[in-house]
Amino acid sequence: MRVAFSHLERQFANIDDYLDDIRDLVRTGDFTLGVALVEFESRFAKSAGLPYAVGVGTGTDALALSLKILGIGPGDEAITTPTTFIATVGAIVMTGARPVFVDSEDGFVIDPSKIEAAITPRTRAIVPVHYTGNVADMPAIMDVAQRHNLLVIEDACQAIGAALDGRPVGSWGEAAAFSLHPLKNLNVWGDGGVVVTRSPDLADRLRLYRNHGLANRDEASIFGCNSRLDTLQAVVGNRLIDQTDFITRQRMANARCYDEAFADLAPHVRLPRRRPGVRHVYHLYMIRAARRDELLEHLVANGVEAKIHYPVPVHLQEAARFLGHKQGDFPVSEEDSRSVITLPVHQHLTEDELQFTCEQVRAFYRRSRVRRTLWNVGACVPPPAG
């Protein structure tokens, strides 16, 4: 059996509907900032539970543009966690600001109790990441932010639909960045991103900035960039967005199934802390596993496309050398990077595939327990005399 990591192969049950939409679009030539994008933005905002959504080129741009519009730039510091995809940091560095790392807690999200120690007079913003689709501890983060007068911009690239005590991600910070990359829970068929915000003013400025700063065709009121979500991708998004709830529920159910199957595998498998009140949307289903690399090998050899997100934490990347970090600076993040493994959790997994994956993980530890026992027995045999 092959258990695919990606849902994409099964997204096209009725490809003709999509092609019809695309055919209509090609007929009009309405390719940039078109009618379908306006529609998608309003539906995305509604789905995110916030008033304004602005479509941009990528999730990375969603974060970078938000930071930039909020005035983060050279000389400033932005706090985030090294337990994230590198794009979080890329976005901060692109604004000219300096990323400052704070270790993560159990659950792959920033540890709020460690933020305060990282604040300097240059700190302007906190960028919590709702990594894997979990929700960072926003009340605690907002508390720190308010006391120190810091902006909060949520990296929700992996977390569409996630919520804490019923409150959706993106509703705490000034703005939140979402990614529509093909592998995301809600995806388009290329790169894409969305900024969501409560502020009409911020939304206006983002619309200006993503489109060359053009107040109208001929007048640039600021120097901006070009980061527009293609109308073509908005057409795809408009078809898929209604599935968001189904996708989320399916992923949550799959995750629950895994959690139950692995509950008794401790200490070999350690589940991340599942905080009450969190609607974790499981963009990634990650566990911490003993002998992770062997487990990965075993799963892949048996057809389960498991992955590692990511073997090298961000602060130890070559790109981060200028920050002067070393092994040991962020022990939780580093330990996670050594032990995490990601299992397929997408919405189109079948019951068989799910059970097969559970069974492969369990079998790995069963077999290795036997091997280890034999080895232990062997070790007890006294060395040959002489």
Added chain:
Amino acid sequence: MEGQPPQSTVVVCSNEDGVTFPRQREVVLTESFAVVLQASGLGGEPEGLLYHAGAQEHPGATRLEIPYANLAAQSAEIRGELLEAIERVLRGADFILGEEVRRFELSFAELCGARFAVTVNSGTDALVLALRALGVGPGDEVVTVPNSFVATTSCIVMVGARPVFVDVRSDYNLDPAQLERVMTPRTKAILPVHLTGRPADMDPIMALAKARRVAVVEDAAQAVLAEYRGRKVGSIGAIGCFSLHPLKTLGACGDAGVLTTQDEELRERLLLLRNLGLRTRDDCTRWSGNSRLDTIQAAVLLVKLKYVHEWTEKRRAHASLYRSALNGIPELDIPTDKPHEKAVYHTFVIQADRRDDLKRYLALRGIGTAVHYPVPIHLQSAARDLGYHRGMFPVAEHQAGRILSLPVYPELRADEIDHICGAIHAFYGT
């Protein structure tokens, strides 16, 4: 708009530069475009729908006789092929940096006579990444022209450098004679633009750049296939930057851009810069953003690549027709080709006395035109802090009040060009 009830009507809308498409929409009929935009709920969309003047005067299915640009006509000819290419990508589901991206890069490099091509998400990003790859940043200056699309300057501002403008000549391109005067020890690069699809005068620019050891980045956003002394643009400077926006001579079905270079090291840097600095999935060597060309767009471009020579020759033929038909109107300046240049006429820009009157006159006769661009960059409010003022670039400023772009898309017919030229003659009474 008080007292006027919204009316549901089919109008011919146009987006940026007058691409037309019919839409059913609530509109309030007024004289002001802005009010109509607001009423349609699209006010504030910088590139939102613009209603043709005729559509407001005649509610109902009014049609522009000759729109300024007509993407629908282009798509019609190759729609089947385009959709097949898109469908193949959908079925393969390899949406990010897929096989089509690689194939398009190889073909585009060959098209431009360059060793390498690296695709990105937009022409603007191409410029930004070019400057980043060359190490241009805060404290540096980049010399460019004030009469381009605003992105030529934005890219400089975005990397933290200072744009330094130099005036243009009658062909709308950088005046090399004025270049030396504006260069300082902080000048890190020169950014000439091949505006309208006509190559800038590259020899003196390259000579000066070499003498002063600064890089040349060609803004070839409008100039795929243009040639200067037998060399394709994009293969002359350190890096060439192209836009593949839908309205360009080679255009995707969305934003797209590509860079060309002869230098392997620059290519390696560009590959990192466009993909988050990732050397491999897990190895990030420098921080960067994400600016990848979608596989779907690469597939579209591969289809169009087959036609770009043919389309370009049609544009050039249209230009010749215009030249002979408009010859002898003393109020006009008509672009001509010098023997050593091959212009590709992304735009066919004339200069006209009483330009705004002429534009309106043509619009009322169903002829769409555009102005590229009415406000020079140094006079934009975005540029207020750069310290420039009116009068500093007299040629560009003078041209901004006279230039008018006539329709020149490949699907335009000879009789339509006759009609346009007839209307222009009628306007001037010639």
